[in-house]
Amino acid sequence: MKSSSSLSLLVAVGLASAAPSQAPLGLSSSSASDIIDASPFLSFHRDLVQIPSVSGNETVVGAFVAGFLESHNFTVIKQPVPASFHGDPHRFNIFAYPSASPAQDRPDILLTSHIDTVPPFIPYSLHEDSGSSPLIAGRGTVDAKASVAAQVFAVLDTLRTDPTASLGLLFVVDEEVGGLGMRVFSDSPLNPSPSPFHTVIFGEPTELALVAGHKGMVEFPLRATGQAAHSGYPWLGRSAISALLPALSRIDVLGHTPVEEGGLPASDKYGQTTVNIGRVDAGVAANVVPAAAFAEVAIRLAAGTPDEVRDIVARAVKNATADDEHVYCDFAAYGNGYPPQDLDTDVPGFDVITVNYGTDVPNLKVSEGVKRYLYGPGSIHVAHGDDEAITVDQLEEAVRGYKKLIEAAVQRQHMG
Template identity: 85%
Template sequence: MDDDRSKSPARASRIPDTSFHPMLGIPGEGWVTGNWKLETGNRKSHGSLLSSKLPTAEVNSTDRLYSVQSTQYSRNIGHELRRAATNPKWRDQTLTTTGRSRLTQSSLFLPAPSGITSPFGSSSIAISIAINSLLTFKTSTTTIPPNVSLRPANWPHFSPQGMRQTLSDHFLTPRTMKFSIALLVTVGLASAAPPQTPLSLSSTPSDIIDASPFLSFHRDLVQIPSVSGNETAVGSFVADFLESHNFTVIKQPVPPSSHGNTDRFNIFAYPSASLSKDRPEILLTSHIDTVPPFIPYSLHDDADSNSDVLIAGRGTVDAKASVAAQVFAVLDILRADPTANLGLLFVVDEEVGGLGMRVFSESPLNPSPSPFHTVIFGEPTELALVAGHKGMLEFPLIAKGKAAHSGYPWLGQSAISAILPALSRVDILGNIPAEEGGLPSSDKYGRTTVNIGRVDAGVAANVVPASASAEVAVRLASGTPDEARDIIARAVKNSTGDNEHVYCDFAARSAGYPPQDLDTDVSGFEVITVNYATDVPNLKVSEGVKRYLYGPGSIHVAHGDHEAITVGQLGEAISGYKRLIEAAIQRTRVN
């Protein structure tokens, strides 16, 4: 658009309705505006959105009327700006555009909440502004007239129509480049609060959770203990929730673990409206089991903003964050398109071997050729799209000896002495070049790593040990498990002088799998690789099926005593899953 000062302001064009904010549950519709300034006597605050190269938000305020939390990254989500006004003088403040503002590749969306018809008065007002990539609309470089003022007390009435008309009269709409970011504004009257009450700065973390169906669902998931082997209760909760939202739910039995429930099950669900179709074409999947021990759900109340509220407890990250975000992303998509051919799969036993996913993979629910053209796996990736993860090989290294009195060690054979050279050699195989007998590396995944996680040997200090064993885990950066087995067996043989009483029992564990390459062809995500194992290799799909790995939270806290995630990252995950789903739907329409 030309920067022609002789032109009069254009009326703002209407933005399509958005029926659901995934984090706060706020309905709304409205118009685009640009840079803004708030004046209260001699106090001023102003803010703007920067270019799409580094989407962020800035607020300069001498009296700290506003605070802003900003994720400095190209995911263009995660910002929250909040202000609570409890003084009736707020209605006399003026919203004024910054003098001859220039707006570049950015725009703000101001919804007008439905059902609010009361005028401004002495009632407590709470304004919640959250930036999220819920909408995609057009922006460009344009200008906004200087010194355009909006005085709330002068508005004819605070209704959706009044708010929209006032904004229409005074603000230009940017028009050319797509940029996924929105500014959601909601106003609630304390004297007549709607069911989903906007939160003021005095809201407690518990208020924030209670006000959001999504965050409440995540809380309820985490509050149910579901250590691997004991997933029945959480499975029933998820199944009941999906059935209450008109999903057809199949509870697929999974054999019990040695110490767990006998009636645990996977959950395979799809919208009942899609019953006419054989199978969902787009599958979102994660797991409902956790590592031990159970850690109760808790909230930290020292956050500067709602998005920074920290939720702690076992499974808050791995992987009940992904489960909750996937469910609400699917609900949001179905709200806009009830015919979307989507499915959800939540499995058990992922943390201890992946039996749940293998049971599903080998069942009639996953026929060949694969009914799915896209599978979206949920794991903690810090909201990045994963290009792949290393392969896996696990095995015990065993040594046999002969017991004897430690005062006469020559009468026995020490299994510990026999196993030590083999352990020392295996431990460094990832650091040795492949051409020198080491395990292979790759440019994509780096070097193969070896971890000796457990050693068990002997019975007492005065007894020559008759047996010794070690549990070994290898993360493969290149090659196949069979190739790695050959390299490891040869290293053990060479390091022990071909001692037949020291060996790797490869048959005692699963077959393992090579590095898993994944798809990253959806724009708007950071792309990374990870070193941890997932259920990706346990689900058999046909060649050409798109596989994505994405989710909220960090693996670095996932299995620890301080597993936790922020409210903001949970909300962002819904948007990320929606983008992946929408890209998959678009591919279907194109093809």
């Protein structure tokens, strides 16, 4: 439990950044839930988290965000996104801009994050006894409703002091499972070419650091076919598992095999390319020679292009299996993948890091020269875990961070 004096300070800080018109709370009512209630920003974050929005079922949270933005004088476009399997048929992306000026439907500066979360839903809860700032736990408190809430309030704050700032908000669905929401936006008339915006600020948990880039990605199933037979007479069949194993063993070590020996490339910026064989499935029973086997592989690229990586993997599989035609990489199954994503970090005052997780950055096509930043509150290390949580301090600092990025983008435009 923290002291009331530091709590009241925190309340004051919270109000200063989110709701300058409200008076600070008295000392007697300083509990974590009072702090949340007193701050429109922290209340908005709470309301967002309390609405379950596991990927595929984002309609209710989308309607909430849209309503909030409309009530704050934004024009909101609800862009339909096709349903996922067993998902909600009416889900949509949210594209919003201040209603004041009609010219702003092509904002110069776009802030974007995602409103879906990973499963399972974990309810919102407050914890006062850990560290100096109240801790907010629950699914999505970090990834990415912290970014969504901070972006909204950074934009509202900026518009209060600079009503002509050309700002847009884009909140997409489906980021955690394939990025369909961002791809739908990217390919739509809302994202014409050349890009109408000169700056895009992506919100994901970066612990308030600017991300200089993240690794690329190639995912594919490795498949083997065989012929079923009684296990007492294996020579009457052909084992798909036996065919798959040498290929899998080789793929498993490609991340730390030297390039000259057929391994995957590394880079100073991102370190090693890493390989994860995340799933293996094969056969039907112990006493049946398996007719089919497959593995799902995810490669995080530190260097090179997806095509180069596919060539390296295909050659490794050929070598490991002595050209066995019954073992093959099904590269067409999961899409193209993407190379490492280099991002901008030219705004002073931030720590700069690289990260190993994927984002919607590669799913949004932008013109050459458009600045892209990746920044947000909270840690990726808890983002998909049962202990997903964020401090009030991190949330409030993120509003200031986004405002700083917006301000730098506005300045840059005035200078250019």
